[in-house]
Amino acid sequence: MKLDLEHSLASMKTQLAEYCKKKNIEDAIVVGIHTGGVWVAEHLMSAVATSEPLATLDITFYRDDFTKAGLNPKVNQTQLPAIEDRHVILVDDVLMSGRTIRAAMNEIFDFGRPASITLAILYDLGQHELPISADVVGEHLTLNPDQRVKLTGPQPMQISLVDAY
Template sequence: MTLDLDKALASMKQQLSDYCQQQHIDNPIVVGIHSGGVWVANEILEAVPTKEELATLDITFYRDDFTRAGLHPKVGQTNLPAIEDRHVILVDDVLMSGRTIRAAMNEIFDFGRPASITLAILFDLNSHELPIRADIVGEHLSLSEKQRIKLSGPAPLAVSVMETD
């Protein structure tokens, strides 16, 4: 399977621009989830009508699998401006089960109550375990149970499909 990263990013940019215009969203806060979501957010930030710098979110301690044996997380930094009554565009690289997005929204709400959260995803794998759907999707994919998306970056940003055991 060959993935067209540039096409997926271009699609996200166009959708975000259109979405913000249609919803009358001006100067939203763009939040990338560490680490792939931050990389994607950096690529699409120019398409969003905002003067805000990119915000980042590390959801490590909000994950529901944090206490499982063998988990050795790499903890990044959360950097969010005041979000009360602001529109937030939450960006991640892959939407699979929905658990990462649930954790991210929990953390966002610990910082305040945004006016709205728009979910922008580079690749939606259509394998949701939670009722979470993206508003903006670069590309919908159907992978086998043994395949995973691997985003590497940030420069250059690249994507591949990996086979698991």
């Protein structure tokens, strides 16, 4: 399977611009989940009419496996403006189980109640454990059970298939 990162990003930009127009979303807050989601969000910023800088979210302390997995040695800072009654575009690189997105939404709601949350995902693996689906998807992938998608970057940003660990 060959992954075309540029095609997936271009598809996301087009879909996101159309989605925002259809839903009358203006001046949204684009939020990237550390780290891959931030890299993807940086590429999407040009597709969103907003005066806000890119916001970032580190969900380390919101994960439901925190007690099992322990603290990630590199915790990034969450940088989120006032979100009360604002439209939020939440961006991540891969949607697999949905647990990362659930954790991200929990953290967002700790900052306030947004008017809406739009989920934009680069690759949806379709292995959802929670009832979470993306509004914008760069590409839907069906992988073998022993495969995962790995995004590296940010410069250059590259995508590869790797063996599951």
